[in-house]
Amino acid sequence: MQKILDLPTPCLVLDLDRFESNLNKMTSWVRDCGLGLRPHAKTHKCVEIARRQLQKGALGICVATVAEAEVMARAGIRGLLITGEMVGEPKISRLIRIVLQAPDTMVVVDNEANVQDLQRAAESASVEISLLIDLDIGQNRTGVQPGEPALRLAERIARCKNLELKGLCAYAGHVAHVTGFQARRESSREALAKAVATRDLLSKNGHRMEILSAASTGTYNIDPNIAGITELQAGSYVFMDVEYRGIGGQSGAVYDDFAPALCVLGTVVHRSGGKAIVDAGLKAFSTDRAFGPELLDITGIKYEFAGDEHGRLVLQHPSREILLGDKLRFIIPHCDPTVNLYDRIHCVREELVEDVWSIMERASGSSYF
Amino acid sequence: MQKILDLPTPCLVLDLDRFESNLNKMTSWVRDCGLGLRPHAKTHKCVEIARRQLQKGALGICVATVAEAEVMARAGIRGLLITGEMVGEPKISRLIRIVLQAPDTMVVVDNEANVQDLQRAAESASVEISLLIDLDIGQNRTGVQPGEPALRLAERIARCKNLELKGLCAYAGHVAHVTGFQARRESSREALAKAVATRDLLSKNGHRMEILSAASTGTYNIDPNIAGITELQAGSYVFMDVEYRGIGGQSGAVYDDFAPALCVLGTVVHRSGGKAIVDAGLKAFSTDRAFGPELLDITGIKYEFAGDEHGRLVLQHPSREILLGDKLRFIIPHCDPTVNLYDRIHCVREELVEDVWSIMERASGSSYF
The missing domain is CATH 2.40.37.20 (D-serine dehydratase-like domain)
Known part of the structure; x- marks a missing residue:
């Protein structure tokens, strides 16, 4: 050997003892919370790690890009959630090929024109695409605004016969690295309150809200206490890094x-x-x-x-x-x-x-x- | 198409018209100066580009790592100069395999223990390795100090029957991006004066100084005026970037x-x-x-x-x-x-x-x- x-x-060197202990810790934590875990593979981009996460009971795997989704789908990984909008070509055609291979793949949307493009492509390929609405809960990046704008988007999706809305994706990238546990908890609660309120609004209007995906490695022990979250999408916990170590834990300066x-x-x-x-x-x-x-x-x-x-x-x-x-x-x-x-x-x-x-x-x- | x-x-998109014009401009400039060009492939890591540089008359190709050298050697690229020290294993064994494949490969050294290791490996493989002494002319990175320390290293190399000293490598990384042509010219002259003096010292002591490799894209039109430089190792000129555009040209704020x-x-x-x-x-x-x-x-x-x-x-x-x-x-x-x-x-x-x-x-x- x-x-x-x-x-x-x-070169990259992964300490397997530590890696396995990280996997086990997150697995049992999420199970004890009665929640689901769909860990983010943008961290590792590695089929072998995704497999181990699924073996430990993960619901599926989040990916950020269509290329990551392709690699995972080809390797037989299922329960994929693509957390980046699939806008334009060739992204949409590649998405369709992934859905043909892995029909339970979900993708986020934040725009009506994109919903229309996805419907057209799905209809033409005779497939159904599962969607989450991507919410901007404070990061000022992608995502539709919470509340009424999200409701309008849900209504648009409901009129598309090849698209099925499964819920919401509410990633608070601006919260993940807030230093200090208390400050991070406050930020996360504030951000996710918008997601929960939006979920309630959409539910009340008859939209199925099976999934509310949230959290990061920084908030894995904060967000489960927010009623309405159904699954965590933490990623970095498998490896950790200097940045996460510096944000402070629940009881100490080093996380x-x-x-x-x-x-x-x-x-x-x-x-x-x-x-x-x-x-x-x-x-x-x-x-x-x-x-x-x-x-x-x-x-x-x-x-x-x-x-x-x-x-x-x-x-x-x-x-x-x-x-x-x-x-x-x-x-x-x-x-x-x-x-x-x-x-x-x-x-x-x-x-x-x-x-x-x-x-x-x-x-x-x-x-x- | x-x-x-x-x-x-x-994705990366290369405008071929601009790329070819960059190749042609550097080629004719260096030829008009009566110097050699061994462009640095750390910029592109691409066999196709190295081939085009050789077709235009480059003496060879600089690479920074053993992996780059392997890729280039395997593709038939010759005249390689590895500008990073090959210290320890597995680097030295990989270097030996490259030299077996491409005997004219040169590598830099800055340390007597490393010279000894290279001699041992070369002798055991029955090959000869061509060396340049890596000089620290102000970057405070690798390289032996100019003057007497370089002379002692040359003497050490001269006692190794499987090593052949070809000259000096004097890369002034701290000069390449100095803003303003005049300031850059002054910095480069100051740095390279040490290299030229060291070359003279080593020559005087009977060491063959066939090569004095220097320059960057930032100093390609400065260093040829310094007597003693034999070849340029500029790399970024094939692509250019925001950084180089900002350093200022001979007549204007944009380079x-x-x-x-x-x-x-x-x-x-x-x-x-x-x-x-x-x-x-x-x-x-x-x-x-x-x-x-x-x-x-x-x-x-x-x-x-x-x-x-x-x-x-x-x-x-x-x-x-x-x-x-x-x-x-x-x-x-x-x-x-x-x-x-x-x-x-x-x-x-x-x-x-x-x-x-x-x-x-x-x-x-x-x-x-």
Whole structure:
């Protein structure tokens, strides 16, 4: 079996013990709440992980893009919810092919013209498409406004014989990373109150509201207390990252409900004076946050981005000596866009590589990044 | 032939007319200077582009990583210079396999222990490895210090019978994006003076200095005037990006010596009030710069990142109407790490897709990102 130290760097390394513990913790939490879990695969883009989530009892899998939906549908994953609007071509044609393969696939809508396009495509392919209305509950991104605008959209959908409205999707992206448990709880309650009120309005008007999908890893222990939520769409809990660790937990400054399971492994390729250079730079980590990677299990070192293929470690008070050729593990600033940079995930237990999982089926290629 | 408007978004779109004009301009400039060009493939990671650069007379191709070297060597690209240190395993074993396949491959070194490891591996495989000494001329990243430290390293290499020193690699990453032509020229002259002095010192001590590789797209018209430079390793000129356009040219605030040839194509998936949401977010653009993407050919719109899969267009004074379903082209903030996010480049002329080129051979996979 391959050893971690033999892996080509930079690469993704998943600690299977931690990963499994994260899966188990979320599974039993959601079950105890009497809710459903449809975890978001935009985090991992990985069929092997989606399978494990379903084996643990997930209702299905959320995906953000049509390409993610294709990869999952082709692999036999069912219960898909596409959380991004499928607008225009070729997205709608690709959606139809997915629905033919996986008829229980749901997709969000927020626009009457798009509803009309979906109806036309569904009718022409003789399929039925299940929809959730995407609500803008404060993120100012996609989604129809709650209340009357959502009701009008539901009425439009009800007139389409090939479309079936299943409920609402109310993702509060602006809430997920609010620092401090109390502040996050308040934000989430405020945002989701709009979703619950909209659900009530639509129900009262005769629209079936089987599903109200909400929550993130940041609010998994907040939103179940809001009456009306039927399922959670958390994603990052499988891996965790520096960002989520910083938002604070219910009882402490570090949010450690889930363990940091995913790291980038890098090699020290230069060592001089008070610095070490690793082979993991801004093609190895996403850079969308104000903070950088953090070393796992070593303190007193600050990581600075130093170009596409390099990171500079400023050795302030390193808790161990850093030598040329050392392989170091870094906790990722933001997991989703970092995973997207790679073709494969190396699954490790202790110091051995137990498995290699493909990201978006890209690992069939022959080259390491 | 496929139309641009039929492409799945987000995707990379390369304007072939502009790309070819960029290739031609750099080619004739370098030829007129009487210098060599070994363009950097860290920008494009694409065999098809490397081939075109060689057809235009490039001496070879620079690569940053062992994986890039493998992809290029396997495709028959020769004259490779690996500009990153090959430290430890499995990098050294992979390097040996590349050298067996492409014996003229060169690699940089900055450390005596690494030289020793390379000698051991080369001897054991009965190959000879060509080296350039990587000089730190101000970037504070990799590289040995100029002057005496470089001389000591050259002496160490000279004692290794399977290693051949070819010269110096003096990349001034801190200079490439200095704003203002005069300031950039001063910075580059200051940095490269150290490289030239080191070359003279090593020559005087009997070390063969056939190559002094330097320059970037930002200094392609500065460094050829510095006596001693033998070849340029510019990369970004093939595509250009928002960052390079902002550094200023020899006669103007916009650096337009090369045309912005590469764009990300996105679709408007939501339209309401003064905003439009496109399907190109922080998985579609690298975010390592302080500025975001810019719309090609449309003014009065500000792009804001709005999550992994979304960008928000703030419609300030848009020079044309923006409608749901519109396909828009964005100039990329920083080309190298953005190209790295994709599997393929769609090559277009007018409104048609003439060709599709694979990035790192990843396009053999079946899915679009």
